[in-house]
Amino acid sequence: MKLRTLTTVVAAVLMLAACNSKPKPQAAAAAASSPPPAAAPVAPRGPAPDSIEYFNTVVGNMVHFDFDKYDVTAADQSILRGQAQWLNQYPARTVTIEGHCDERGTREYNLGLGDRRANAVKAYLVSLGVNASRIKTISYGKERPLCVVSAEDCWSKNRRGVSTVQ
């Protein structure tokens, strides 16, 4: 299971490398900076596979969107497949999907757009077999940016869907 997840992450990294306009998701950064668990068979390091930390750092808890868009891109699909797989493996876990926007829109429209983004992520997870009753959504619009530099590089990081597992 772990290996399959890693394969997914590597695939995601490769796809991202081909697509410079998208920000690097945390999963890619984690995969690049830490050795794969298989390389340390005696004393495996890193978070336990069923932990929230594992979900956030290895599976990847974040996907990104284009300006004023909510479609799940190919790179996002890869991350969401990993999320669905993990959620299906740990059925006691529930997830809240946050929809976020950049600052280049009005407050209320962005609440609607963030809601759309969160629900697009939810619909994709449901299509991969995650029970809808385990998934909540919430829109934060542009109220919770990750990054406050007023430039596209930063805005692209803020246009995100964040899966928070409980």
Add this chain to the structure above:
Amino acid sequence: MFEDLKLSSLPRRRLLSAAATGALGAAAYAAGARAEVRIDITRGRVEPMPIAIPSFPGTTPESTQVGKDAAAVITADLERSGLFRPLDPKGFLQEMSSLDVQPRFTDWRALGAQALVQGVVEAQGTGQMRIAFRPWDVFGGQQINNGKAYGTQPENWRRVAHIIADEIYTAITGESGYFDTRVVYIAESGPQTNRLKRLAIMDQDGANHRYLTDGANLVLTPRFSPTAQEITYLSFFRNVPRVYLFNIDSGRQEVLGDFPGMSYAPRFSPDGNKVVLSAALNGNSDIYEMDLRTRSSRRLTDNPSIDTTPCYSPRGDQICFASDRGGTQQLYVMNTDGTGQQRISFGQNRARYATPVWSPRGDLIAFTRYAGNDGNFYIGVMKPDGSGERLLAQGFSVEGPTWAPNGRVLMYFAQSPNGGRVRLYSIDLTGYNQREILTPGDASDPAWSPLIP
């Protein structure tokens, strides 16, 4: 007759006992005659009218202080309007020691004053004060009108001063005023990535500032009811963004409606009996109208797009809103039953239109425009049929216009780039007289109250 009344909660008719001060001397104002002293505020840039506002003399130390403070508040109101240039009292040649003193017009003309406000504050045996004023046309040498007198508790002096400023504004411009109003807004503090947001309320001049919520929950987009006693707003209480009602005086809050998902973007109807809002279901936002008496809701739009920021016309017979059903967010108008949905904005170069707000006069819709060629945000107005678009303010991020009750001034908020300061500004419908509205800290989502009833 006079009770000990709390200022904020009172209808004007209970707060004040108003009476005309009457005409004075030979230069008495002829009823019905149009004052010669007049500003036409529909013209573009107006040369501010020089006006003299001496301290209102009192009959006791306390009333003398009130008279001084009231004159200062009136002076500041009229100055901020951009239509008046109050003269420095240091240069005044005549002491207006009572309401019986006849102005020496040559002295006031010598200072360049075109208008003069004469006032008095009389302490009365009941503990009440009587605050009276009389406006003069200095060049014509006559009263502009009879003026008025207000009986009130001393602590209400500030509100009486705003009411007098409104009276003077009306006497000289022919338009109703907007100084006896309040502003509710979102006070912001802390890092942009984890911003603390609180409901706050203040008089339109920044006085009597107080916070209505403690910041425990993210709150956004407050709007006044037509009585200015209630606010509808969005709160993330228990991590569910929903529309709430908030009674300013009692502090009582209640959730509005029973929507399964997020509800947001509320506004009261002009009669105060309804709230129109957006509710989201499975990622799709549509517009609903809530009847506050029956608590029933009615769906007005049914479209797989983001339909949001609904707003009634002042007559309550139409609703404008924003929708991205055409590919980008644009403005639409419909009947209040949801029929007759019609697009009115057609942004060139992918420009989006948002946050429509109908003018209290009914003649214009204010909006936020963004994402066009230059990437700037704009505050603008257009007629309800979409014609006659005019842009009034621009910036890296300007958003969320709200009208003064006379439909002549707009307030909005502007954010500096890179998480910089967020502040409230006002601008005249002419596009002139842009002013920062001073707040203790960062501020967004202003909502201007009606004239306090």
